[in-house]
Amino acid sequence: MSLVGARVLRKEDPNLITGNGQYVDDLQPAGCTSMVFVRSTEAHAKIRSIDTAEALVLPGVLAVWTSANIAQLANCPGGLPGLDQPLLAKDVVRFVGEGVAVVVATDRYIAADAAELIVVDYEPLPAVASLSAAMAPGAVVLHEALGGNTVHFQDFENPLDDVFAAAPRTASLHIVNNRCAPTPIEPNVCLADWGRSGLTLWAAFQAPHHLRNTIAQYFGIPQDSTRVVAPDVGGGFGAKINFVPEFFLTALLSKEIGRPVKYTQTRSECLVAMLHGRAQEHDASVAFDNDGRILALKLSVTQDQGAYPNGTGMGLPVLTTAMAAGCYRIPAVAISWRNVVTNTTPVAAYRGAGRPEASYTIERLIDLIADETGVDPVEVRRRNFIPVDAFPYATHSPLAMYDSGNFAGALDELLKHVKYDELKKEQEKRRQDPAAKLLGIGFASWLEIAGFGPPGSLEAFGHLASWESAQVRIQPDGSAIIFTGASPHGQGTVTTYAQIAADELGIDFDRISVKHGDTAVVPQGIGTMGSRAVAVGGEGVKTASGRVYENAKRIAAHLLEASAEDIVIEDEKFFVKGTPARSVPWSEVAWKSFQPLELPGGMEPGGLDSTVFQQVPNFSFPSGAYCCVVEIDRETGGVNIVNMYLVDDCGTVINPLLVEGQVHGGVAQGIAQALFEHMLYDPSGVPRTSTLMDYLVPAASDLPGYVTGRTNTPNPSNTLGAKGVGESGSVGAPPAVVNAVVDALSHLGVKHIDMPVTPIKVWNILEGAK
Amino acid sequence: MIPAQFDYVEATSVADAIRLLAEHGDEAKLLAGGHSLIPLMKLRLVTPATLIDVTHIKELSYIKEDGNNIVIGALTRHRDIEQSELVKKHLPLVAHVAGEVGDPQVRNRGTLGGSLVHGDPAADLPAAALATGATMVIAGQNGERRVSAQEFFIDFLETDVQPGEILTAIEFPKHTDAGWAYEKFVRRAMDYAIVGVALQLGAKPGVALVNMSNKPHLAQSASQAISKGAAIADVLAVINDNTNPPEDLNATVEYREHLARVLTQRAFATASK
Structure with a gap:
């Protein structure tokens, strides 16, 4: 009997669910000390002075460092030369949460007490906390070396003006893809022990060898005596592939004081110091005919990089624009992107990293085409799908050579579960009854690029190989x-x-x-x-x-x-x-x-x-078809997901139980982005959602049950036939949810609502329509 | 997320707690379930020099019938109130609201007295105490005194419990066989209400609003209107009298006032079922 394909219970669970997992914070080697940060409370300011005198004399304090103590050290790896983040802010802070000083003490409480005694004298500078503020004429410049706040601009090769001018119909949307905080259960944690036999760094990290290679190179030490250990790790969602100052600071402090040094991020710190995700704005246009057939797509992505751009963050709009056309055969595609710095937490990979943004926009556009032409959204999808016999399919992007898929097949499978015609009738009935909740049905036929990857794909992000x-x-x-x-x-x-x-x-x-x-x-x-x-x-x-x-x-x-x-x-x-x-x-x-x-x-x-x-010769291309059904309370504006139907094509399934778990989790994060989560800043760059009371991570009680189904087009790039499924839900869910909400409100002339769809946003729309 | 240093002492009785409060003065705080105090301490928004742990005072954890009242000890856990047959029979609103606080972990740990003395306008139980016309029993060096729920809540996170005093019990008049409802509008099930409405009908009706003022708010005009048998529309017309709703990421003043009306109307519909 084959085990591949069987619902096998996880070997990991007996330990994890009985509290016998071992995370970095569980480790307490002899002589272990604790490091605590002093973090900037200013979004943009000059540092006039840092007074550490009182902290230094507190009993139990072993070291207090500011940038002055590490002047000889290079900036944090992973950034762009000249724009990279110092391990501790030098002269200027550029976002709330940036490390300004660290304290090491015999225990965490003393370290926190000492950190409170450090007085940082800031001279506030004007801050730019949004893309529009950063790009406004005369905006304050974050990095002198740049001259402005645009890090990189890739213009359209051909803006397709002639195609759009000649098209029977066109439509456009400005779409904000809301900034999210990855918020794994376990925040960033590390423990460094640099003794005579070398450096050992325990870290909650997704790529320990990448960290070993980097930290050895950073300190100029040989890799044979540099050991990185990622024991049990409590989630990462992409945020734990970034190099952060704590890795290098704990290592050097351990060497300096001759004892192990541990850093455990608090939840409050995690929300502002762990790198954020998404944070894009799109200007998207489509040209199409009266039957809803797409003639051309034009997408311009503006990526908020936060205060210090990094390699991963710079790659996000590349992935977004590569996947801009989604599951559809579009004769002409024009893409452009711009990376911009702002006085906010730096942005990098977050579950899906660039692909959820792509699928969200193309799927919103498909529904917009349906709305403009009167063709049913399901039919618009069918009319534009890449047919099953067209693979391998070359897209506008050399990155995205789609190798397999059956988009119509997944939609067919989905519609076996969704009683679409009944739902549409019910929707119409409810619209006539002022006491009834509004009903909305939203579809998303999505596709992503995964399975990183073919030679060169991860090297581009600084990895040794792929x-x-x-x-x-x-x-x-x-x-x-x-x-x-x-x-x-x-x-x-x-x-x-x-x-x-x-x-x-x-x-x-x-x-x-x-x-x-x-x-x-x-x-x-x-x-x-x-x-x-x-x-x-x-x-x-x-x-x-x-x-x-x-x-x-x-x-x-x-x-x-x-x-x-x-x-x-x-x-x-x-x-x-x-x-x-x-x-x-x-x-x-x-x-x-x-x-x-x-x-x-x-x-x-x-x-x-x-x-x-x-090695693998190509990326993989998981895909699927999702449907979300929502109810909207006309009096409160509250949105409730009634049903969520999920058909995934991840190729061969190794373990259906785990695939379902990945889909459930990814969809939960997708729903979270669509309805709940938004990392918000006020105009001065102060985070407005800096605790889990304000940054609304949904719990199980806030999520619907899921109906899951599956189709299978095997991955031709490996013999398993598996495509990967970790990011799928977060790619497919946001457009399904928002399409459902817009559908519920479409009779009021609503074309688009930006995420997260909050009750007050919906209520304002309903009030405005009265 | 890392609290400042504090001393810790355990009180063994109400008298002991009062003695310890006198001994440690203004810098001391009573610790009950800790679900309001500990998070504030972890954020270092509150830095008491001493915590006087009262959770081991057995005499303050009880639910009993006393003539026309149900008396609940201040240290009674939400979960015990939620499940009490006595409370469910005579104070179904209070039992229900106790079951709406946070999540099961919070309800197994948090106490009625702790929730009330915290005086959070966004909390559930203060509204239930106001709507049902509860009386607070406060003990101090000069003995016991009684204060109505309405007078008990003074300002944001401020109640009538004075330095050296401890809330020991809450006396609820029975509302047996009367209509009631609690309507709570939240973005997540476990959140504080964006707006909530606690409605008690019957001989001594009352309606209280959650998160509509700087303190737990008794809607007096509306309560009086209900007493006089006013039509629901007339109650709704005055439900926002004297409120002072906050503005935050979830709601504007206008939206909160709208929600208060909607939820009150729904409360009447639920209560009549």
Whole structure:
């Protein structure tokens, strides 16, 4: 029986749900000290002086550092040269939350007390806290080196003026993709211990090898004595692939004071110091005919980079514009983007990173076309889909060579669940009844780019390479250990990889364990991001397992005095096909694999051990069709999701339970962006949503039940056929929800509402229509 | 998120708590469920020198019938009130509202007295106390005194509990077999209300509003109108009298006033069911 495709319970859960997980903050080595930040309360100011005298003399304080103490250190890695963030602000602060000083003390409470005693004298400067303010003529400039606040501008190659001028119809939207705070359960945490034998850094991080390579290079120390460990990690959503000052500060402070130094971010800090996501504005136009067929698309993306642009943040509009056309065959596509700095928290990857923004805009435009032409939104989608026989399909972007998909098939599957005609009748009936809640039905046919990736794709973001490492090693008793470089942070990788390996090796699932997250245990790796852990890392596990199995068959054949080609396996027993009575168990093969006298000629001991650096030729393209049904309370403006139908095509499913979990979680974050979450700043750059009382992360009680379905077009870029599913929900849900809300209000002439759709926004629309 | 240093003492009885309050003076704070105080301390918005933990005073955790009243000890947990047959029978509004506070963890930890002395205009239970016409029993060095709920709430996070005093019990007049409703408008189920309305009908009616003023707010004109048997429209016309609603990310003054009317109307509809 194949384990790939089975609803296997997670190996990770018994520990995690009984409180026996081990996160960085659980570690308390002897002599451990605690670091606390003093963070800027100003969005933009000169630092006149920092008085640390009182803090320094507080009993228990071991060190107090400002930028003056680390003047020789380079700025935080990951930024753009000349625009990168200092580890501690030098002379100027550029966002609320930027680190100004750090205190190390024997415990966290003393460190926090000392931090309160530090007096920073600021000379406030004018701040620009929004894209429009940053781009206004005469706006204050954040980085002198830039001369303005635009970091990079990529203009249209051809603005398609002629196509738009000649088109029967055109329509445009200005769309704000709201800034979100990733808010994993576990904030940023790290613990550095730099002793005589080298530096060990425990960090809540998605790519420990990337951090090892970077921190060794930063300090000019060899990698053989630099160890990074990401133990259990409590979520990341992309925010934990960014280099942040605490990694480098705890390391250097540990070296300085000769003790381990731990930093645990508070929730309040996490909301302003952990890098944000989304924060784009789009100017989008479509040209189409009277039947709703799209003739051209023009998208201009303005990306808020926050105060210090970084490589990942700069990549966001590239991904957005690459995926601008979504599931549709659009004859002409023009893209343009601009990166702008503002006095806000820097922006980087957040679940989907650039692709949710793309799918949101194209799916809003599809509904706008339906509204303008009177063609049903489902039909507009059908008329424009890339047909199933058109793959591989070259888009306007060299990044996005769609390899597979069946968009109409997913929509067909979705409509089996959605009683669309009944819902439309019900909608009409309710519109006639002033006491009834309004009903809205919203669709999203979405597509994303995942499975990072083909050679060069992650190098562009500063990674060593784009492969993923997998080692499969058989122990003398016939159990197996898999070592992966794709260090997980909640994905269930330990379970899915064991499933893949169990099928390939013929070893029982319960006798396969998966090790990850420690660069001393797994020497090389890349990490978990961009829905790549199964599509790249899992493929590596399959490849390495297959190689080990072939060698095992050779040993078994030798022991059975048969030919390896004739050997099969069942219940962990090797035998010659057709003669199961005479067999050799895996445990014996494993044991003898280490004994030269038992091996076939030419085979070396220890041969049941294979390391693979798995490459893939292309990205993967998960897709799907979602439908959201909302009710709107006419009196309060409250929006309630009644139903959410989700059809995903992530190719081969390794474990349906985990795929559903990923879809549920991604959709929850998509609904969160659509209805609840918005990281807001006032015009002076002060965050208005700096606690979880104001930054509204929804809980289970605020989310609907989901109806899930599936289609399967296998990924042609790997032998598993898996495409990745980690980001899917956050790509597909926002347009489905907002399309439903706009649909509910369309009889009032509503064409668009920016996220999050709050009750007061809806109420104002309803009042305005009276 | 990391509180400043404080001393901690445990009170074993009401008398002991009063003695400790006298001993530690203005810098001391009573700790009950801690669901309002501890978050403020973690943000260092409140930095008491001493916490006097009263949670072990068994004599303050009870629900009892006393003639025409139901008396609830100040340290009674929300969860116990929510589940009490006595409260459900005679004060269904209070039992229901206790079940609307936060989430199950909060309700298993938070106390009625703690919620009331915090005096948060956005909290649920103060509105229930106002609508039902509760009386607060406050103990101090000079013995006990009684204050009506309406006089108890003075300003934002300020009540009539004076330095050295402790709220010991809440006396609720019985509202057996009377109509009631609690309507709460939130963006997330566990949030403080954007606006809430607690409505008690019957012989001694009252209506109180959540998050519509700088303190827990008894809608006096509306309550009087209900007493006089006014039509619902007439109650709605005066429901926002003397309110002072805050403006925040979720609501403008106009929207809050609108919600107060909508929710009051719904409360009447629910109460008549």
